[in-house]
Amino acid sequence: MRHPLDIIAMFAALWLLASMVLDALTPKELTAVMIGIAIGPAIIITAVFYYLRCPRLDFTVMFAALWLISDIAMAFISPKGLPLWLLALGFVPALLIGIVLHWQRFQRRHERLPLPAPKRG
Numbered sequence: 001m002r003h004p005l006d007i008i009a010m011f012a013a014l015w016l017l018a019s020m021v022l023d024a025l026t027p028k029e030l031t032a033v034m035i036g037i038a039i040g041p042a043i044i045i046t047a048v049f050y051y052l053r054c055p056r057l058d059f060t061v062m063f064a065a066l067w068l069i070s071d072i073a074m075a076f077i078s079p080k081g082l083p084l085w086l087l088a089l090g091f092v093p094a095l096l097i098g099i100v101l102h103w104q105r106f107q108r109r110h111e112r113l114p115l116p117a118p119k120r121g
Contacts, residue, residue, distance in 0.1 A: 002051060011047040015040065022074070029080045038073040042066035057101075064093035 018039055023032035045066060049059055071090025075082050 002053075004051065007047055007051050011043055011050070015043040018043075025086060026074070026082060027078070027080045030074065030078045030082075034077055035074060038077055039070040042070045060093075060097055064097050067093045 015036065019032045019036040022035045022039070023030070026035065046059075046063055049062055054062070068090045071087065075087060
């Protein structure tokens with residue numbers, strides 16, 4: 001069973017790690033505190049959905065959307081413009097999830113296609 005204190009500790013560690021990594025990747029004007037504030041709501045929402053045992057597919061789509069929203073929030077609060085590669089990095093989880101979902105749909109296309117009806121004559 002997932003204990004709430006374990007979930008809080010895990011997501012707090014992930015929040016701190018993400019803030020520090022993004023601080024190293026972003027311009028010096030954007031501090032770890034500003035990044036932490038920008039990604040904090042996304043981490044909290046993700047932790048709540050993890051605690052509620054959201055289905056895996058829904059959880060990954062929600063995570064990708066929150067990652068993109070956090071990336072946009074960092075671009076808004078940054079006193080200096082973020083590099084384009086960092087803005088593009090916000091789209092990577094959504095792009096990967098979209099590729100996986102379309103690939104799975106492509107693999108299961110034979111299950112969805114109806115069999116041709118024989119001609120009666």
